[in-house]
Amino acid sequence: xxxxxxxxxxxxxxxxxxxxxxxxxxxxxxxxxxxxxxxxxxxxxxxxxxxxxxxxxxxxxxxxxxxxxxxxxxxxxxxxxxxxxxxxxxxxxxxxxxxxxxxxxxxxxxxxxxxxxxxxxxxxxxxxxxxxxxxxxxxxxxxxxxxxxxxxxxxxxxxxxxxxxxxxxxxxxxxxxxxxxxxxxxxxxxxxxxxxxxxxxxxxxxxxxxxxxxxxxxxxxxxxxxxxxxxxxxxxxxxxxxxxxxxxxxxxxxxxxxxxxxxxxxxxxxxx
Ligand code: ATR
Numbered sequence: 001x002x003x004x005x006x007x008x009x010x011x012x013x014x015x016x017x018x019x020x021x022x023x024x025x026x027x028x029x030x031x032x033x034x035x036x037x038x039x040x041x042x043x044x045x046x047x048x049x050x051x052x053x054x055x056x057x058x059x060x061x062x063x064x065x066x067x068x069x070x071x072x073x074x075x076x077x078x079x080x081x082x083x084x085x086x087x088x089x090x091x092x093x094x095x096x097x098x099x100x101x102x103x104x105x106x107x108x109x110x111x112x113x114x115x116x117x118x119x120x121x122x123x124x125x126x127x128x129x130x131x132x133x134x135x136x137x138x139x140x141x142x143x144x145x146x147x148x149x150x151x152x153x154x155x156x157x158x159x160x161x162x163x164x165x166x167x168x169x170x171x172x173x174x175x176x177x178x179x180x181x182x183x184x185x186x187x188x189x190x191x192x193x194x195x196x197x198x199x200x201x202x203x204x205x206x207x208x209x210x211x212x213x214x215x216x217x218x219x220x221x222x223x224x225x226x227x228x229x230x231x232x233x234x235x236x237x238x239x240x241x242x243x244x245x246x247x248x249x250x251x252x253x254x255x256x257x258x259x260x261x262x263x264x265x266x267x268x269x270x271x272x
Contacts, residue, residue, distance in 0.1 A: 003054055004033040004254065007046060007068075008061035011035045015268060016059050019247045022267065023259035031056075031255070043067045051090050057254045058088045059247070065129060072097025081166065082133035087250040098253055101130070102137035104246025105188070105216070110141070112241045112265065115186065115212045117141035123184040124148045125177070125200050126191035127155040130216055134190060135159060139168045147184070148174045149202060151191075177202040184208075187229065189215040194223040209233040216242060220272050240272070241265055 006016040012035075020033040038046035043064045050058060060068040068085035069075070073094040079085050085097035109115050122143045124131050127150035138146055146168065150156035156174035163172055177200050184206050193200050194217040207213065213229030218238040226236035244265045252258045 002031045002056045003050075004031060004057050004059075005036045005050060005055065006033075006059040006061060007036050007038045007043065007050075007064055009038055009040055009063060011037045011061070014061065015243065016061075016247060018271070019244055019264060019268065020251060022264045023248065023251045026264070027251075027255070027257045027259050029255050029257065038064065044071050047071060047088070047095070051095075056090055057250075058090075059250055060086050060088060068097055071095060078102060078133075078136055081136040081163075082129075084129050084133060086133075086246065087253060089253060098250070099133050100246040100249035100253070101242070102133040102135070103249045104244075105134050105214075105242045106137040106141060107245040107249070107261075108237075108241035109186065109212065109214065112245070112261070113212055113214075113235075113237055117143050117186065119144050120185040121145045121182070122147070123180065123187045123206055125187065125189045125202060126150055127152070127159050127174075128190070128192065130192075131190035132159060134188065135163050135168070135172075136166060139163065139166065139171065143171060143186075145173070146171050147180065148172065149177050149180050149200075150174070151177065151200065180206055182206075184211060186212045186214070187234065189213075189217075189223075189225045194225055197224050199224045199228055204228070204232045207232040207234040210235060212237060214242075215239055218243065218272070240268060244268060 065084040074096045076098045079099040082099040087098040089096040148156040153176045160172045160174040211234040213234035214237045216239040218240040230236045
């Protein structure tokens with residue numbers, strides 16, 4: 001059977017094996033997918049060992065996404081733009097790196113939440129790795145505006161510079177949290193503030209009734225960002241759909257088949 005895995009450190013709580021097992025069962029694909037704890041200083045060796053054992057592909061999670069980007073001999077355009085890799089493909093061409101996180105985010109917004117991005121005003125909070133991976137897939141849907149706000153303003157401005165050359169010149173803008181002007185149809189929290197139960201200090205006026213407020217984090221309880229957004233009249237959505245959709249996009253790249261995510265998302269939700 002073809003073998004896949006997810007590398008991370010820590011990795012015990014990864015949901016990827018459950019998600020990919022469900023995709024394989026649903027599509028009749030013969031594969032095994034497990035999780036592997038790679039030593040913090042031993043990611044490349046762990047990948048090579050897996051390839052030697054016959055591994056066909058892997059997902060990569062914290063803290064190895066930048067190292068995976070360096071290790072790959074070839075990169076997809078979206079992995080180049082993201083500057084990080086969450087999906088590896090091993091074949092006769094060597095190691096190819098892809099990034100399916102942004103595509104997963106966009107699929108969750110457009111398909112699962114049923115909210116079009118085209119022509120909308122989108123606010124991206126954060127300018128780290130997670131935000132960077134989201135920019136190109138968002139731009140591909142031609143929003144009216146994509147404003148990137150970050151605690152460190154220079155990092156947001158650098159992202160705008162990078163993506164201005166990739167079709168975002170008329171759409172992109174950057175700033176700090178306090179000076180965000182106007183309201184938005186979609187607000188995405190790509191900061192890691194939710195991990196510390198913190199709320200980035202943006203004004204509540206970014207929301208209008210019905211704004212889609214999406215936090216890339218997920219958990220049993222809504223994050224502080226989602227609670228705040230809902231109190232301001234926004235529609236809250238956590239990152240579980242994005243997780244399932246990025247996995248579906250990786251599965252498609254490896255197996256050539258797109259799984260149906262709705263049932264898998266529902267069952268992952270029940271298991272939270
Ligand atoms: P990730 O891969 O999760 O994006 P990262 O690259 O370290 O992680 O980026 C973390 C992001 O969350 C950054 O935008 C960071 O802001 P800075 O660029 O100013 O560091 C943001 N962030 C982290 N903690 C935050 C907090 N408590 N409030 C607001 N923003 C925060």
